[in-house]
Amino acid sequence: MKILETRGLSVGHGATTVARDLDLEVAAGEIVGIFGPNGAGKTTALLTLAGCLPAHGGTVTALGSSVGRSTDARALARRGVRLVPEDRGLFRQLTVRENLILGLPGRRAGKSALDETLDALPKLRALLPRRAGLLSGGEQQQLALARALLGRPKLLLVDEMSQGLAPTIAMGLLRMLKDQAAEHGTSVLLVEQHVPMALDVVDRAYVFGHGRIMFSGTASELAGSPDLLAAVYLGADSKAARGPAGGSSLNPNE
Template identity: 45%
Template sequence: MLEITGLVAGYDRSVVLHGVSLTVPEDGVATVLGHNGAGKSTLLRAALGLIRPRAGTVRFDGRDVTRLPAHQRVRRGMAYVPQGQQSFPQLTTMENLRLVADGHRAGRAALAEALDLFPALREVATRRAGLLSGGQRQQLAIARALITRPRLLLLDEPTEGIQPSVVAEIQRTILQLASRGGLSVLLVEQHVGFALRAADEYYVLEAGRVTASGAGDEEAEGTVRRTLSV
């Protein structure tokens, strides 16, 4: 679904990614792990087209989208949930969801599906998003992305700074999404155990370079933890 080859990208004169290559399987999950500052968020932003690469290619569903702007990639089926549980804080939970749903043909049905995935949002439907807990805002951010019926979901640290009970709910939902088909996921995640349970393939990023990769399974956890402990 997504193939990144030899990607070089950064900001102004600073190069953050140095020849990164990875693939996200169709109807599968690829996970990117690494320490803070390794270039994980930059990788997602480059995949979506928010950063123009200096070298390398990005192919989405077999087509070269390297030079396409972000909004055209979104139209082709990408959705991005950045760090920070982003929402419109002055709008209610339901208004945030309807704002996205109203712009899509299957908006009402997709909104109902998103609420089924995150039933806790129904309980805070009339509450302003700015008054929600961090976990509730993260669920709202993911639900909004899913309403667009994406073919590829880019998730940046979806469990960061979230209370443990909600982390479990978000993890369950991501695993459910990954298992039902019709959606590919590129997941940046710090929780190694969850990341590898969710992943068909994993990549460890260090200083903007892929230093380890393989199939996501229980046997990989020891390898990844050793790599990240260096």
């Protein structure tokens, strides 16, 4: 079952389109990564899918319903789409507990949902009375993920989760997401710069470059293409854009 599907999606800021012709799919319980060099449009695409930015063109279907230009983030959240933004989006002056309560559906303090989430991220229990602004970077990221998971989302959109975190902490959080996908059928679409780390948990991957999708395939196909992996950091060229056997790719020069 497709949780998310886009066809010919174009995204950008204001009048400027930064990526176009994006055909993306995420199935139920699947973890999909979006990779690419800085400025490739990865975060812009994620914010568009979350309803934070209007699409410049194309179609988006989320959870079986069409997403129009007037569909905002709150409407998508009610459908079961949750975003963990790059800046984590926390209320720094509020406590950890208060931030979590804001993530509950209808803002009801559902004890079972809260306990279930804290079981997945147990280090947060001891931090419940602490202000979010006093947490470390790793603790803030755990809180941001916990707040999103409290809504029991069907689709979780995660932007640059590992940024500023020690590799061991980032890997632990990625594995937690994989557990959520396996246990609860949560679908995850994540933008991540640390590609080798993310390839340990994603099922499939897209690589953005030159304003388009340069590669679409499985994690193992991407891991087997050193040229394409180099392009993620250095910018896609025609050699890298050919991609590995088995995955589909687009050469912008053709």
